Amino acid sequence: MIDMTHKEKIDRFLEEMVRENQFPGAVYAIVTERETLAENAIGFSHRVLNIPMSLNTIFDMASLTKVCVTTPAILLLIQEGKIDIDDPVKRYFSQCLNGELTIRHLLTHTSGLMWHMPFYQYGWNKEEIKDYILKSRVHPGIQVEYSDLNFILLGFLIEQVTGQTLDEFVRERIFSPLGMRDSGFNPNFEKEKMAPTEYIQDKKDYQWGTVHDENAAHLGGVSGHAGLFSSLQDMKIYCQMILRNGRKESGELFLSEAILKESRRNYTKALNLSRGLGWQLVDDTFSPLGHFLSKQSFGHTGFTGTSIWMDPERKIAAILLTNRVYFGREINSNRFRRVFHNLIAASL
DSSP states (O other): OOOHHHHHHHHHHHHHHHHTTSOSEEEEEEEOSSOEEEEEEEEEEETTTTEEOOTTOEEEOTTHHIIIIIHHHHHHHHHTTSOOTTOBGGGTOTTOSOTTOBHHHHHTTOSOOOSOOOHHHHTOOHHHHHHHHHTSOOOTTSOOOOOHHHHHHHHHHHHHHHSSOHHHHHIIIIIHHHTOTTOBSSOOSOGGGBOOOOEETTTTEEOOSSOSOHHHHHTTTOOSSSOOEEEHHHHHHHHHHHHTTSBOTTSOBSSOHHHHHHHTSOSOTTSSSOBOSSOEEOOSSSOTTOSSSOTTOEEEEETTTEEEEEETTTTEEEEEEEOGGGGOSOOOHHHHHHHHHHHHHHHO
């Protein structure tokens, strides 16, 4: 357990970050496979309107979409024999120019695709975006280069294999079975229940209730790389399923222990960064994980200020959700993430 003294240190640190305008507010939880060791809501969801942050606030999860939507969807399809991790992308999309490009390359960010393309500025439709990615000339397997395009394409692949839209498939196969009631794309909650993100000068207002990522917005709010909205409570459900080796709270199997272990294996040991299937692994420098949780830890971050990290050695998950882009895109979110995780490690 975490005693009150250590929990107060975490709370005071996050309160300090609010005073420094690193973010207007935050929610966090530290969980084991069955218990919540500590949680709290700090500061404000909307500073201008004085809406307090709540344990039930809905957040734009940004790139946590990659590991809370796309990765588990791909793992389910692998588990069911619908796809194989080393299948060439060309098997599913005949227009793919590179026959060596595989699903594994996309999941581990070793495809060679550039990190970002402003498709929304070009006005391209979904098929044009898909064709651009598939016809990009790449050299896979050379280095890790984090790329939204990898997971945009994986979202298209899930739709191609299942015959369903991405949001339909994950609602039916992930969120509903796990009881993640706050999770989905294009939310219809009251605005006051959601954390606004960035101030949009053209609108003279905050991005509030619609996805922050421009490419995801251009794709109708649904994409494999961004677009998920969720809550602390749902992230606890998701992380605890993983900590229970793929079992729901009821004990029913959701994902096999073997496939979950495979998902956090280091596939890129010989390359520049450590990557599992979707998951970011521990690197020696600049890791948002901090310095004191185990080297087996894995997790992911989101541009809007969200993160989840799990330590299988200590059997805990640390969830930190903020709307740090409320004050702009220049905040160094990795610093407050590192200190947050360091405080958790000290408390254990």
